[in-house]
Amino acid sequence: MPSTLEGQITMEKTPSYFVTNHAPKRIHTMARDIKLIIVVRNPVTRAISDYTQTLSKKPEISNFEVLAFKNxxxxxIDASWSALRIGIYALHLESWMQYFPLSQMHFVSGERLIVDPAGEMGKVQDFLGLKRIVTDKHFYFNKTKGFPCLKKPEDSSTPRCLGKSKGRTHPKIDPDVIRRLHKFYKPFNMMFYQMTGQNFEWELEEDSGSRSSQD
Structure with missing residues (x-):
């Protein structure tokens, strides 16, 4: 971690922290007053996105449908497959709550981050005790990527968009598999909503049918 001067905030990120068993204890030992930001999205979409990323690097891997089931x-469902296990958010959150109170955690909706990036970033800035400097004027939606891009409104520099590894079209997955995965995750989602006090409304996506999306 870099040195932090008075008045500065140092941030560090990696997706693996939240799902690594020994991370909560180690981080608590290092800085027990740290603030934690966790970005989550519909676990079914997350699993397909995870698979899409792996498929781009290992095209020889089995079909999603094969990997998702023991039988x-x-x-x-094969919950030992990392692409599926990561989405059992309640399980991972239990480990963190052994060391940190919810008041030190902020949960960002991955879905709302796409449709309302300024709104979600406003909440993050509030959580960190910062003035709301990043606003609507700092974003524009890239239709090709399917994600918002960050821009500096004070100059004409090229907006910063997500890299080539983001925005890939998801492979078509059997609707029955999607339905079974929604059913599998539902009790864990309900537990996660209760634990966090937030309803991420992932069941609404199930009710409206599976969406063709990008990772």
Whole structure:
């Protein structure tokens, strides 16, 4: 971690912290008053996005449908597959709550971050005790990527968009598999909503049907 001067905030990120068993204890030992920001999205979409990223690097891997089940005939989900296990957010949050109170955690909706980036960033700035400097004027939606891009309104520099690894079209997944995964995650989602006090409304996506999306 870089040195932090008075009046500065040092930030560090990696997706693996939240799902790494020994991370909460180690981070608590280092800085028990740290503020934690966790970005989550519909676990079904997250799993497909995870698979899409892996597929781009290892095109020889099995189909999503094969990896998702221990026994598809019986409908037994393979929760040991990391792409699926990561989305059991309640399980991971339990580990963090052993060391940190919810008051030190802020949960960002991945879905709302796309449709209302300024709104979500406003909440993050409030959580960190910062003035709301990043606003609507700092974003524009890139239709090709399917994500908002960050720009500096005070100059004409090229907006900063997500890299080539983002924005890939997801492979088509059997709707029955999507339905089974929504059913699998639902009790864990409900537990996560209760633990965080936030309803991320992922079940609404299930009700409206599976969406063709990008990672």
């Amino acid at each position: 598809r005939t019986l409908g037994l």
